[in-house]
Amino acid sequence: MAEIAVNLRSVRDKILYAATKRESKHRYFEPRLVAVSKLQSTESILSAYEAGQRHFGENYVNELIEKALNPQILEKCKEIQWHFIGNLQRNKINKILNVPNLYIIETVSNDKLADVLNNSWPRFRKSDNSKLNVMVQINTSQEKEKNGCDIIQVLSLVKHVINNCHNLKFMGLMTIGMFGYNIANGPNPDFVCLIKCREKISDELGIDMKNVELSMGMSSDYEHAIELGSTNVRVGTAIFGDRPQKNIL
Numbered sequence: 001m002a003e004i005a006v007n008l009r010s011v012r013d014k015i016l017y018a019a020t021k022r023e024s025k026h027r028y029f030e031p032r033l034v035a036v037s038k039l040q041s042t043e044s045i046l047s048a049y050e051a052g053q054r055h056f057g058e059n060y061v062n063e064l065i066e067k068a069l070n071p072q073i074l075e076k077c078k079e080i081q082w083h084f085i086g087n088l089q090r091n092k093i094n095k096i097l098n099v100p101n102l103y104i105i106e107t108v109s110n111d112k113l114a115d116v117l118n119n120s121w122p123r124f125r126k127s128d129n130s131k132l133n134v135m136v137q138i139n140t141s142q143e144k145e146k147n148g149c150d151i152i153q154v155l156s157l158v159k160h161v162i163n164n165c166h167n168l169k170f171m172g173l174m175t176i177g178m179f180g181y182n183i184a185n186g187p188n189p190d191f192v193c194l195i196k197c198r199e200k201i202s203d204e205l206g207i208d209m210k211n212v213e214l215s216m217g218m219s220s221d222y223e224h225a226i227e228l229g230s231t232n233v234r235v236g237t238a239i240f241g242d243r244p245q246k247n248i249l
């Protein structure tokens, strides 16, 4: 578990260094590190938290609930901020909105999901008029099995969230992208695509680019993503080591 603290320090150092290599227009924001703890133990989360980590990402609703309601986590991790980064089925929405310290849902991929979140949030929020942070996930690699909205639907989905979903706060765009891209071939096309989508949104909707975050980059490519302007990297293995198999849990 001491290893987690060492890994975290190394990842944070690399993030800070990568941030110095950004173009100046991207240097308005210190990138946020989300420690992706899916399939990792409660002990691992506690170690990372003790080492100063606050933002954690989870992919599976049931697992997130179990961890978020774990008595040790509730007691020792009062400032934890949960990011949901997996597929969200509409029938699980009431469960997820009940998670204490839910910070954001990064994977809103269609109007209907946005509507259900928007309509349900008032029953769960702890303070009047607080909004639920969301990002819109884009399937930049256009792979059939990947989630996220199509590139051509991004503008209309973001517009819908901003104009019609007053209980949601649109925070930015998220992509997973294709695995195994070799950056020797140039900037990752998925990241470039996400950046272009942001440009389009800010032009067409008149939003300052600085108010549209980019969630991109994982263990294998977070430094590259940050150099291109990522504001939110989701890093699992590089912090916690290899993930246990799902069926062992």
Ligand SMILES: *Cc1c(COP(=O)(O)O)cnc(C)c1O
Pocket (backbone or CB within 6 Å): 036, 038, 059, 085, 086, 176, 218, 219, 220, 234, 235, 236, 237, 238
């Ligand atoms: C698992 C996962 C990550 C982290 O992957 P690592 O390669 O372990 O860093 C990031 N984002 C999403 C959406 C994931 O499912």
